[in-house]
Amino acid sequence: LCLGRERFNLFVCLSVCLSAFLSVYLSVCLLEMNGDESGESNPEPEEFIALEDFTGSGAEQLSFAVGDRILIHDQSCADWWWAEVEGRYGYVPSGYLHHPDAEVEDGWQDEEYFGSYGTLKLHLEMLSDRPRTETYRQVILSNSTALRGKVVMDLGCGTGIISLFCGRLAEPAAVYAVEASAVAEHTERLVKLNGCEGVVTLFKSRAEELNLPSKVDVLVSEWMGNCLLFEFMVESVLCVRDRWLKEGGMMWPSSATLSLVPCQADDDYSQKVEFWENLYGLDYSCLQPVAQEEFFSKPKFSHQLKPEDCLSTPCDVITLDMHTVKVSDLEKLRGEFQFTVERRGTLHGFSAWFSTFFQSLDEGGPTLELNTGPHSEPTHWKQTLFMLDAPIPVEEGDCVGGAIILHRNPVWRRHMSITIEWRKKSRNEAAFSEVKSKRFPMWR
Ligand SMILES: N=C(N)NCC[C@H]1O[C@@H](n2cnc3c(N)ncnc32)[C@H](O)[C@@H]1O
Numbered sequence: 036l037c038l039g040r041e042r043f044n045l046f047v048c049l050s051v052c053l054s055a056f057l058s059v060y061l062s063v064c065l066l067e068m069n070g071d072e073s074g075e076s077n078p079e080p081e082e083f084i085a086l087e088d089f090t091g092s093g094a095e096q097l098s099f100a101v102g103d104r105i106l107i108h109d110q111s112c113a114d115w116w117w118a119e120v121e122g123r124y125g126y127v128p129s130g131y132l133h134h135p136d137a138e139v140e141d142g143w144q145d146e147e148y149f150g151s152y153g154t155l156k157l158h159l160e161m162l163s164d165r166p167r168t169e170t171y172r173q174v175i176l177s178n179s180t181a182l183r184g185k186v187v188m189d190l191g192c193g194t195g196i197i198s199l200f201c202g203r204l205a206e207p208a209a210v211y212a213v214e215a216s217a218v219a220e221h222t223e224r225l226v227k228l229n230g231c232e233g234v235v236t237l238f239k240s241r242a243e244e245l246n247l248p249s250k251v252d253v254l255v256s257e258w259m260g261n262c263l264l265f266e267f268m269v270e271s272v273l274c275v276r277d278r279w280l281k282e283g284g285m286m287w288p289s290s291a292t293l294s295l296v297p298c299q300a301d302d303d304y305s306q307k308v309e310f311w312e313n314l315y316g317l318d319y320s321c322l323q324p325v326a327q328e329e330f331f332s333k334p335k336f337s338h339q340l341k342p343e344d345c346l347s348t349p350c351d352v353i354t355l356d357m358h359t360v361k362v363s364d365l366e367k368l369r370g371e372f373q374f375t376v377e378r379r380g381t382l383h384g385f386s387a388w389f390s391t392f393f394q395s396l397d398e399g400g401p402t403l404e405l406n407t408g409p410h411s412e413p414t415h416w417k418q419t420l421f422m423l424d425a426p427i428p429v430e431e432g433d434c435v436g437g438a439i440i441l442h443r444n445p446v447w448r449r450h451m452s453i454t455i456e457w458r459k460k461s462r463n464e465a466a467f468s469e470v471k472s473k474r475f476p477m478w479r
Contacts, residue, residue, distance in 0.1 A: 080106035080107055080108045080118075080119065081106070081107045081110075081134070082104050082105070082106055082107075082135065083104075083105045083106075083107055083132035083133060083134055083135075084102065084103070084104060084105070084132065084133050084134075084135055084445045084446070085099045085100065085101055085102060085103040085104075085105055085131055085132060085133075085445075086101060086131055086132065086133050086444070086445070086446060087101050087131050087452075087476075088100050088101050088452075088454070088474050089127065089128060089131050091125060091126075091127075094125070095125055095126050096125050096126050096127070097118055097120050097123055097124070097125035097126065097127050099120050099127065099131075100442070101442050101444070101445070101452055101474075102366065102367065102442055102443075102445050103120060105118050105119075105120055105127055105132060106118060106119040106120070107127075107132070108124075110129070113129065114128060114129055114130070115127070115128060115129065116129050116132075133445065133446050142446055142447055142448040143448050143449060144447070144449060145215075145241075148266070148449065149215050149216040149217075150216070150217075152193065152216035152218060153216040153217035153218055154217075154218070155218070155221075158193050158194050158218060160415050161193065161257070161415065162194065162196060163415070164414050164415040165412070166405065166407075166411065166412045166413075166414050167257070167405060167414050167415065168196065170393070170403060170404075170405040171196075171197050171200065171255070171257060172200050172204070173403055174255075174287060174393045174403050175197070175200040175201055175204050175205055176200075176204050176205075177395065177400070177401065177403065178205070178395060178396045178397070178400075179204050179205035179206075180205075180397075181395075181396030181397050181400075182201065182205035182206065182207050182253070182396065183205065183206045183207070184206070184207070184208050185207050185208060185252040185253055185396075186207065186208050186209045186210075186211070186249055186250070186251045186252050186253075187201050187207050187209070187210045187211070187251060187252065187253045187254075187255060188210075188211040188213060188247075188251040188253070188254050188255070188275070188279060189201070189210060189211070189212045189213065189255050189256065190213050190242050190254060190255070190256035190258070190271065190272055190275055191213065191214065191215075191242070191256055191257065191258060191268060191271070192212040192213060192214045192222060192237075193214060193216075193218055193222070193257075194218060194221060194222055194225055195212050195214070195222040195225050195226060195235065195237070197255055197257065198210045198212040198226070198231070198235045199225065199226070199229050199231055199235070201234075201235070201255075202226075202229070202230075202231030202234045202235050203229065203230075203231065206234075207234060208234075209234060209236065209248075209249075210231075210234055210235045210236070211236055211238060211247055211251065212226070212235050212236065212237045212238065213238045213240060213242045213245060214237070214238075214239060215239070215240060215241040215242070219237060219239040222237055223237050241271075242271050242272075242274070242275045243271060243274050243275070245275070245278075245279070247279055250279050250280065250281045250284075251279055251280060251281065251284060252281055252284050252285065253284060253285045253287060253396070254272070254275060254276055254279070254280050254284065254285070254286050254287070255287040256268075256272050256287070258271070258272050259288075259291065259389060259391060259416070261334075261336050261337075261416060261419055261477070262293065262334065262387055262389070262419045262441070262451075262453065262477060263291055263293045263353075263355075263389035264365065264368075264441060264443075264451060265449070265450070265451065265477055266449050267365065267443065267448060267449045267451075269355075269365065270362050270365060270448075272286075272357070273357075273360065273361070273362050273365075274362065276357070276358075285394065285396055286357040286358050287393050287394075288357055288391035288392055288393055288405075289356075289357055289358065289392055289393055289394040289402070290354060290355060290356050290357055290391070290392045290394075291354070291355045291357065291389055291390070291391045291392070292351040292353065292354045292355075292389060292390050292392075293351070293352055293353040293354075293370065293387060293388075293389050293439075293441075294349045294350065294351050294352065294387065294388055294389065294390065294408055295349065295350060295352045295370070295372055295385055295386070295387050295439055296340075296345045296346070296347060296348075296349035296350070296374070296385065296386055296409075297345075297346045297347055297374050297376070297382050297384075297385055297429075297435050298340060298344045298345055298346060298382075298383065298384060298385060298386045298420070299344045299346060299380050299381050299382070299383055300338075300344065300383035300384055300420060300422060301344075301381070301383070303330075303335070303338075303383065303420065303422060304383050304422070304426060307326055307327075307330040307331070308323050308326055308327060308330075308331075310326075311323050311326060327424055330422075331384075331422035331423075331424065332475070332476075333475055333476060333477065333478065334419045334420065334421050334453065334475045334477055335419065335420040335421075335422065336417075336419055337415075337416070337417040338386060338417055338418050338419060338420035339413065339417050339418070340386040340388075340409040340417075340418040340420070341409065342409050342410055344386075344409075345386075345409065346374070346376050346377065346378065346380050346382060346429060346435075347374035347375060347376055347377055347435070348374075348375075348377070349408065350372055350373075350374070351370075352370025352371070352372050352387075352439050353368050353369075353370040353439070353441070365443055366442075366443045366445075367440065367441070367442050367443065368440070368441040369438055369439070369440045369441075370438065370439050371436075371437070371438050372435075372436065372437055372438065372439065373434065373435075373436045374434070374435045374436070375432065375433075375434055376429045376430065376431055376432065376433040376434070376435065377431060378431050379429070379430050379431055380428075380429055381426045381427065381428055381429065382423070382426065382427040382428075382429050382435065382459075383422060383423065383426050384420055384421045384422040384423045385420075385421045385423075385439075385455055385457075386409070386418045386419065386420050386421070387418065387419045387421065387439070387453075388406075388407045388408045388409070388416070388417075388418040388419065389407055389416075390404055390405060390406040390407065390408065391404070391405045392404050393405075421453065421455055421473070421475055423457075423471075423473060424473065427459060429459070430461065430462060431462070432462030433459060433460065433461050433462050434459065434460040434462075434467070435457055435458075435459050436457070436458055436459075436460070436467060437455065437456045437457035437458060437470065438455075438456045439453060439454070439455050439456075440453070440454040440456070441453055442454065444479050446479075447479040450476070450477060450478055450479040451477050452474050452475060452476045452477065453474070453475045453477060454472055454473070454474040454475070455472065455473055455475070456470050456471070456472040457470070457471055457472070458470045458471065
């Protein structure tokens with residue numbers, strides 16, 4: 036009986052503890068569930084990055100620019116989230132936002148990027164570009180004496196032509212030729228075929244992952260993309276500069292500028308927009324806005340700007356000093372401009388191009404320049420055309436002011452968007468028009 040009583044007491048004890056545990060557990064679950072529904076479970080807002088500019092409509096929606104940090108307070112609705120941007124509250128479209136921790140399979144798209152350089156196609160285009168290739172040859176030739184005994188790195192050497200110029204036209208102590216794509220297989224043979232194996236060492240590697248025998252005196256690279264920065268290979272150049280260039284070492288190019296000019300583009304406008312006005316006697320004009328969006332929402336690469344289509348004297352809007360510019364500077368670059376229109380015409384848009392400059396290793400020696408603008412011998416880059424949505428008639432003496440903003444894509448790291456802001460003041464008016472702007476993704 037005694038044993039029975041003890042067992043009974045034990046049973047009662049256990050069941051009381053168990054029911055206490057269950058009621059605590061259930062209340063915690065309920066709290067958590069309730070918390071999620073009312074959104075109170077995450078009192079801390081989550082930070083997202085804006086992938087695109089967004090202009091909100093009405094008081095309820097927030098406007099923001101690509102790259103802005105957006106605090107999200109409530110994601111209960113799928114498409115519109117309650118957000119805060121710099122102290123302002125409102126709804127934002129969730130599709131425009133990217134969570135910094137979300138895995139992007141490969142923001143650098145390296146497989147696709149280096150794959151594109153693994154065959155001869157792009158190297159043929161670059162090597163066929165005489166102004167480009169001859170400029171680098173002249174840089175090596177005019178610095179051949181000063182290069183004696185120096186250690187040079189050729190970053191992104193491709194088939195190795197700049198390294199071979201060094202080996203054949205100068206007497207450097209060593210040339211480190213660095214190439215990450217499959218074209219490096221051919222570079223090895225080219226170095227031997229041209230008798231440079233004694234001085235040129237090939238590194239088949241991404242430059243950022245290099246382990247070199249020594250630092251270098253000169254870092255030479257042909258890294259420029261459309262609109263100067265597209266591909267953002269320049270980031271690799273700056274990372275290698277910071278890691279492997281000796282104090283006081285030389286960067287070739289030493290500096291780079293982006294130039295801009297307001298321009299006419301009659302052919303582009305007539306072939307892409309006016310074309311729809313009267314088609315075999317039929318009215319297709321309702322397609323003009325569709326054509327505008329399809330053909331003019333992105334920049335036009337390889338545009339051949341004719342000098343007579345320039346409405347003003349071009350101006351340099353952005354300059355990079357390759358010895359001092361930082362990778363973080365590349366996130367957002369802004370350049371202002373103020374053009375005086377030099378002849379009556381139609382402002383269809385703006386054209387951009389770049390120049391690179393190569394300081395001499397000799398004190399006081401000549402700086403060499405590769406200019407890809409409309410007044411120089413055409414290169415494979417040609418120029419980039421940014422078409423506005425509506426042509427603007429202009430007269431001599433009118434003023435076109437504004438800014439160009441290069442915004443690096445926070446997710447797709449080889450891409451950027453270029454926003455052009457502009458306003459016009461006719462020669463007989465005192466005030467400028469309101470500022471208009473258009474954003475051109477290149478390409479994301
Ligand atoms: N726009 C250009 N001038 N592109 C040239 C790019 C050349 O450099 C190579 N390249 C680009 N980035 C890198 C890098 N980080 N490491 C090594 N090679 C590179 C690329 O494979 C191609 O051969």
